[in-house]
Amino acid sequence: AQSVTQLGSHVSVSEGALVLLRCNYSSSVPPYLFWYVQYPNQGLQLLLKYTSAATLVKGINGFEAEFKKSETSFHLTKPSAHMSDAAEYFCAVSGGSSGGSNYKLTFGKGTLLTVNP
Amino acid sequence: NAGVTQTPKFQVLKTGQSMTLQCAQDMNHNSMYWYRQDPGMGLRLIYYSASEGTTDKGEVPNGYNVSRLNKREFSLRLESAAPSQTSVYFCASSEARGSPLHFGNGTRLTVT
Numbered sequence: 001a002q003s004v005t006q007l008g009s010h011v012s013v014s015e016g017a018l019v020l021l022r023c024n025y026s027s028s029v030p031p032y033l034f035w036y037v038q039y040p041n042q043g044l045q046l047l048l049k050y051t052s053a054a055t056l057v058k059g060i061n062g063f064e065a066e067f068k069k070s071e072t073s074f075h076l077t078k079p080s081a082h083m084s085d086a087a088e089y090f091c092a093v094s095g096g097s098s099g100g101s102n103y104k105l106t107f108g109k110g111t112l113l114t115v116n117p
Numbered sequence: 118n119a120g121v122t123q124t125p126k127f128q129v130l131k132t133g134q135s136m137t138l139q140c141a142q143d144m145n146h147n148s149m150y151w152y153r154q155d156p157g158m159g160l161r162l163i164y165y166s167a168s169e170g171t172t173d174k175g176e177v178p179n180g181y182n183v184s185r186l187n188k189r190e191f192s193l194r195l196e197s198a199a200p201s202q203t204s205v206y207f208c209a210s211s212e213a214r215g216s217p218l219h220f221g222n223g224t225r226l227t228v229t
Contacts, residue, residue, distance in 0.1 A: 032215040042223075043121075043223055044160075046217045046218075046219075049217055051215065090160065104165060105150070107152075107159040107161075109157060110159050
């Protein structure tokens with residue numbers, strides 16, 4: 001079974017500061033890993049995806065995430081926060097092997113990012 | 118480019134009433150999903166359809182049924198609504214295993 005743990009349900013940073021949102025996963029097979037962002041009253045949008053091509057993945061809006069197999073982590077970072085980054089962020093994992101169950105995406109509980117002026 | 122369209126956007130039901138949430142995608146995706154989102158719980162998978170003609174239970178299927186009507190449409194039915202089903206429901210689709218999910222904008226359901 002796969003699972004995702006996001007450390008910190010709420011992270012607050014100042015505008016211009018580093019953003020670090022933590023995600024650890026468990027999966028019995030090499031996983032597909034994703035970060036999604038949700039703005040108020042909207043659906044989720046894909047930020048970036050890891051598929052084993054490279055351990056450092058660049059996404060939209062200046063975000064990037066690094067896959068560390070030894071730590072089973074996929075933390076999301078952005079060097080300089082902007083007010084428009086305020087949203088809820090979700091880490092998600094799906095299995096990499098064949099089988100119907102590996103179509104499922106398992107989400108973490110989310111981290112709400114607040115950006116202070 | 119519509120993507121994933123969910124109807125209705127809002128719904129209020131009384132306990133015991135039934136309703137169907139509709140979802141359609143125009144991206145020719147094979148797989149479709151229904152999630153519910155509750156505060157502090159993230160998104161939990163209710164049912165999914167890996168391909169047209171197949172449906173499978175997710176993490177929280179009790180109280181729900183689904184129909185994959187065709188490749189485009191995947192509906193979620195509540196036969197007898199309960200207050201515990203008050204939630205925001207999201208439909209999503211993906212091209213294949215491991216592909217990113219594309220989400221609709223959600224249906225906010227309140228059961229009184």
